[in-house]
Amino acid sequence: MERVVSGIRSTGNLHLGNYFGALKNFIKMQDENECFFFIADYHSLTTHPTPENLHGNVRQVLAEYLAAGIDPEKATIYVQSDVPEVAELYLLLNMNAYVGELERTTSFKDKVRKNPNNVNAGLLTYPVLMAADIIMHNATKVPVGKDQEQNLEMARKFARRFNNMYNVEYFNEPEPFNFGESLIKIPGLDGSGKMGKSEGNGIYLIDDPKVLRKKVMKAVTDSGPTEPNSPVTESVQNLFTIMDVVSTPDTLQYFKDKYASCEIRYGDLKKQLAEDIIKVTTPIRERILDIAADTEYLRKVVKLGEDKARESAAKTIKEVREIIGFKPF
Numbered sequence: 001m002e003r004v005v006s007g008i009r010s011t012g013n014l015h016l017g018n019y020f021g022a023l024k025n026f027i028k029m030q031d032e033n034e035c036f037f038f039i040a041d042y043h044s045l046t047t048h049p050t051p052e053n054l055h056g057n058v059r060q061v062l063a064e065y066l067a068a069g070i071d072p073e074k075a076t077i078y079v080q081s082d083v084p085e086v087a088e089l090y091l092l093l094n095m096n097a098y099v100g101e102l103e104r105t106t107s108f109k110d111k112v113r114k115n116p117n118n119v120n121a122g123l124l125t126y127p128v129l130m131a132a133d134i135i136m137h138n139a140t141k142v143p144v145g146k147d148q149e150q151n152l153e154m155a156r157k158f159a160r161r162f163n164n165m166y167n168v169e170y171f172n173e174p175e176p177f178n179f180g181e182s183l184i185k186i187p188g189l190d191g192s193g194k195m196g197k198s199e200g201n202g203i204y205l206i207d208d209p210k211v212l213r214k215k216v217m218k219a220v221t222d223s224g225p226t227e228p229n230s231p232v233t234e235s236v237q238n239l240f241t242i243m244d245v246v247s248t249p250d251t252l253q254y255f256k257d258k259y260a261s262c263e264i265r266y267g268d269l270k271k272q273l274a275e276d277i278i279k280v281t282t283p284i285r286e287r288i289l290d291i292a293a294d295t296e297y298l299r300k301v302v303k304l305g306e307d308k309a310r311e312s313a314a315k316t317i318k319e320v321r322e323i324i325g326f327k328p329f
């Protein structure tokens with residue numbers, strides 16, 4: 001049995017990248033593994049949400065998680081800030097995290113470049129907080145997309161460093177994980193890069209069919225292949241990549257063959273892709289709308305998760321305090 005921990009920042013609706021990168025297959029793991037799923041609302045503070053936005057986003061992400069198939073009776077689903085032990089472990093790990101290594105992480109450098117006016121210490125130590133989330137429950141596997149690979153490497157490093165420093169075998173070194181396959185990156189449909197909330201190119205689980213069709217039909221392509229078997233450009237490859245996760249293998253192969261023989265019509269490809277996305281998202285969207293309206297249910301789920309997560313966290317903090325040398329008189 002694995003101990004699985006995964007999280008999503010509460011900064012907006014869930015998109016196909018979140019769903020296929022970190023969520024979809026997770027659902028299958030709930031029965032046989034000890035799974036923790038949480039909403040990373042402490043992490044979202046690096047971008048300074050208003051109090052109303054903070055709460056609204058947590059609530060929305062919670063409803064979308066549940067709608068995607070997380071079962072609060074099987075997995076532990078909780079809000080990060082309901083478990084203040086996380087903040088303590090973060091503080092303790094910070095003492096052995098070095099400014100130089102934190103400054104060198106790709107996501108930190110990216111954020112400095114994009115928002116030079118908001119280079120706060122929380123951004124710098126973001127991977128430490130993430131490590132605290134993960135090793136708090138002594139995770140062995142962490143379902144994440146490709147973009148989180150480096151953060152996972154840091155989590156392993158901090159776990160190992162703690163063990164070495166105190167000469168214990170206490171924390172596992174958690175592995176990034178996509179269910180037997182390699183980590184994936186779902187691209188945007190704007191020609192390059194990944195799909196992301198801050199990239200403004202999200203295809204959201206909550207989008208209705210009309211919005212979805214419009215987004216897909218607007219996807220960037222190229223002027224089409226001119227010779228048989230010519231290499232696929234990035235923008236068209238992005239369409240194939242999304243098709244690979246939402247459509248049947250036959251459908252994908254059909255359009256790849258059409259491309260190879262120069263007979264492809266991008267309009268047809270997009271129409272098919274839109275319908276296949278709609279097939280995946282429609283049942284989830286309907287559940288989101290129901291669940292988001294049921295405050296009583298959300299309250300119950302959050303309380304249940306908080307209790308289970310705190311039990312696990314309290315045990316870790318107690319043992320970590322003993323290892324470090326905080327002793328009662």
Ligand code: TYM
Nearest residue numbers: 007008009017018021022040130144145184185186194195
């Ligand atoms: P976040 O909120 O940006 O994304 C949540 C999860 O979705 C994955 N993801 C993607 N996967 C494939 N293709 C994409 N285009 C794509 N976009 C997002 C992310 O890899 C991630 O798995 N730091 C994390 C949240 C976090 C966390 C944790 C995750 C905090 N503590 C502990 C795992 C374990 C984040 O910002 O993810």
